[in-house]
Amino acid sequence: MDWSNRVPHMLIIGYGNPDRGDDGAALHVVNRLRMRLGQPPLTEDDGGLEDLGRDTAVFVPQLVPELAVDAAAYESIVMVDAHVTEELRPVVYLRLQPEYQPPTLSHQISPAMFVWLVQAAHGRNRAAFLVSLRGHCFEPQRGLSPATAALVDPAAEKVMELLHA
Amino acid sequence: MASQKITIEPVTRIEGHARITLHLNDGGEVEKSYLHVDEFRGLEKFSEGRPYFEMTQLTQRICGICPVSHHLASAKTCDVIMGVKPPRPAVLLRELLHMAQFVQSHSMHFFYLAGPDLVLGFDADPAIRNVFGIIQANPQLAFKAVGQRRFGQQIIERLGGKRVHPNFAVPGGVNAPLSARDRDEIAAEIEAQLGVAMEGVGLLADWVEKNRDTAMRFASFSSSYMGLVDEKGGLSLYDGQIRICDPEGKRIDQFKAEDYLLHVAEHVEPWSFLKFPYYRKLGWPQGAYRVGPLGRLNVVDRIGTALANEEFKRFRQLGAGRPVEGSLFYHYARLIELIYALERIEQLLAEPDILSTDIRAYGPATPQERGVGVIEAPRGTLFHDYHVDANGLIARANLIVATGHNNWAMNRAVESVAKAFVHGPSVPEGMLNRVEAAVRCYDPCFSCSTHALGKMPLEVVIMGPDGVPIARAVR
Numbered sequence: 144m145d146w147s148n149r150v151p152h153m154l155i156i157g158y159g160n161p162d163r164g165d166d167g168a169a170l171h172v173v174n175r176l177r178m179r180l181g182q183p184p185l186t187e188d189d190g191g192l193e194d195l196g197r198d199t200a201v202f203v204p205q206l207v208p209e210l211a212v213d214a215a216a217y218e219s220i221v222m223v224d225a226h227v228t229e230e231l232r233p234v235v236y237l238r239l240q241p242e243y244q245p246p247t248l249s250h251q252i253s254p255a256m257f258v259w260l261v262q263a264a265h266g267r268n269r270a271a272f273l274v275s276l277r278g279h280c281f282e283p284q285r286g287l288s289p290a291t292a293a294l295v296d297p298a299a300e301k302v303m304e305l306l307h308a
Numbered sequence: 309m310a311s312q313k314i315t316i317e318p319v320t321r322i323e324g325h326a327r328i329t330l331h332l333n334d335g336g337e338v339e340k341s342y343l344h345v346d347e348f349r350g351l352e353k354f355s356e357g358r359p360y361f362e363m364t365q366l367t368q369r370i371c372g373i374c375p376v377s378h379h380l381a382s383a384k385t386c387d388v389i390m391g392v393k394p395p396r397p398a399v400l401l402r403e404l405l406h407m408a409q410f411v412q413s414h415s416m417h418f419f420y421l422a423g424p425d426l427v428l429g430f431d432a433d434p435a436i437r438n439v440f441g442i443i444q445a446n447p448q449l450a451f452k453a454v455g456q457r458r459f460g461q462q463i464i465e466r467l468g469g470k471r472v473h474p475n476f477a478v479p480g481g482v483n484a485p486l487s488a489r490d491r492d493e494i495a496a497e498i499e500a501q502l503g504v505a506m507e508g509v510g511l512l513a514d515w516v517e518k519n520r521d522t523a524m525r526f527a528s529f530s531s532s533y534m535g536l537v538d539e540k541g542g543l544s545l546y547d548g549q550i551r552i553c554d555p556e557g558k559r560i561d562q563f564k565a566e567d568y569l570l571h572v573a574e575h576v577e578p579w580s581f582l583k584f585p586y587y588r589k590l591g592w593p594q595g596a597y598r599v600g601p602l603g604r605l606n607v608v609d610r611i612g613t614a615l616a617n618e619e620f621k622r623f624r625q626l627g628a629g630r631p632v633e634g635s636l637f638y639h640y641a642r643l644i645e646l647i648y649a650l651e652r653i654e655q656l657l658a659e660p661d662i663l664s665t666d667i668r669a670y671g672p673a674t675p676q677e678r679g680v681g682v683i684e685a686p687r688g689t690l691f692h693d694y695h696v697d698a699n700g701l702i703a704r705a706n707l708i709v710a711t712g713h714n715n716w717a718m719n720r721a722v723e724s725v726a727k728a729f730v731h732g733p734s735v736p737e738g739m740l741n742r743v744e745a746a747v748r749c750y751d752p753c754f755s756c757s758t759h760a761l762g763k764m765p766l767e768v769v770i771m772g773p774d775g776v777p778i779a780r781a782v783r
Contacts, residue, residue, distance in 0.1 A: 189469060189470070190470070190471075208443075209455075245440045264447075264451050
């Protein structure tokens with residue numbers, strides 16, 4: 144992909160643990176998006192961080208400070224995660240504002256804190272969104288529950304809407 | 309008789325978890341202290357029956373911070389079992405991976421974990437006394453540090469496909485060469501990263517200047533030291549012989565890795581999963597030693613890169629002819645090693661062989677019965693020792709990790725600081741953090757070091773003034 148003369152547009156960051164069932168739902172969403180963006184799918188050994196392009200979907204186990212340096216180069220950021228709260232809709236879409244929320248561990252950063260880090264790294268705010276799909280099973284196992292698997296396409300569609308907005 | 313007990317749990321900003329118990333006497337002074345390690349991972353046991361060549365991948369799962377150390381120590385062990393010597397380009401590439409890990413690990417420790425105590429103060433609000441607090445206080449420096457860790461992680465990713473748990477070293481060598489493009493892109497960043505490391509040295513030097521008494525006295529005690537040295541007695545992180553120096557800095561032994569059991573024994577205490585290695589000839593506890601940055605820089609004669617060696621000379625002046633004993637100087641030694649790792653990366657990238665595709669040796673089908681590998685992990689000397697059966701399946705594994713080597717020293721450091729700073733049952737949080745800071749000097753990774761079976765201290769007992777338990781918690 145030749146994007147060297149264009150400003151990086153959107154970084155899509157899926158995160159979670161594929162070894163904990165639906166916690167890895169974002170990997171499936173990311174790979175759906177990569178297919179639609181004409182990018183090869185990610186494997187567990189390749190989070191996509193070595194091949195960042197103009198519009199890129201990556202997958203990481205956690206949000207960490209180092210990732211904020213990568214994200215700061217983009218005009219907008221979309222984070223994709225799974226949620227457990229039954230009260231929320233199956234696919235949640237939120238616009239995020241930077242918020243200083245110091246975590247207990249350096250590798251457990253909330254999406255709002257991550258946006259705060261991106262802002263701190265670059266000096267100005269970035270458009271940031273969270274797309275989350277409901278997880279049903281977070282036990283140690285591979286693969287998604289049928290109910291969560293059915294939400295992968297709607298979640299990917301929501302990200303595509305943001306991409307083309 | 310101890311009459312009151314204070315428990316600090318968990319110790320923050322170390323990798324893994326630990327529990328410190330302080331026993332106060334009737335006068336409210338610290339009488340005894342224990343740094344408990346309650347985790348158990350059992351890696352040695354569940355690797356039994358696995359093919360030896362899987363160990364490079366299995367053992368690095370012990371840790372998410374220094375997986376490269378286990379990966380490479382295991383590969384070196386497997387080289388021996390396979391009966392092969394990796395080609396020179398493979399050795400260079402392994403060392404490049406190793407140096408990248410030193411950069412990311414040492415940088416993270418200083419700027420993320422230890423730095424907050426120095427930059428923001430021991431008594432700063434715990435809510436901000438972390439890397440995010442540094443970002444608020446000094447975003448320019450903080451993001452340089454974040455970028456430095458990212459630099460190390462990216463080298464690991466370039467070589468091994470992933471920033472954590474890379475797939476690179478294999479028995480007999482490595483599985484992929486380095487491209488010219490990757491070499492050039494890494495090399496282009498070295499100078500800037502050396503600048504960040506030197507900023508760290510400046511920050512620490514400034515703190516020491518303003519807090520000289522604390523720096524010299526904080527958790528300062530006598531011990532022996534252990535670390536790898538090259539054939540000239542210089543700092544060596546990938547390979548070499550193991551040197552032990554006594555508390556006066558005199559070399560008392562130097563031996564090959566495969567002979568480690570002749571020299572190192574392990575003591576077990578019932579209150580911790582973590583064993584206590586010691587130098588066998590001196591016995592327990594006289595033979596207790598320290599490893600890691602302070603240990604290494606107290607045993608080596610020189611460092612083989614220019615900037616690091618100049619800083620090393622200043623470091624050794626602190627001891628005035630004797631070893632540097634203060635635990636806070638672990639941070640100084642760590643920064644010197646960070647400079648060395650960056651300079652060493654530059655040296656390695658300049659080697660013509662670094663781009664060679666001659667990266668793997670193949671050996672006979674029948675494995676050797678035993679292999680021992682040693683490497684200097686960021687936190688200290690790391691031994692892997694495997695026995696295999698005729699089919700190459702692991703029959704027995706023994707891993708001695710850096711945090712284990714430093715177990716006695718961490719307990720000693722906690723006791724030293726606790727006795728100096730903790731008086732009575734009501735202790736300000738900042739004081740407790742000084743106790744934790746003593747542990748953090750050693751950059752412990754308890755999840756690494758508790759793979760060996762011990763006795764599980766699952767009980768917390770609160771003792772009243774009369775020595776009678778008044779509360780008990782079981783977990």
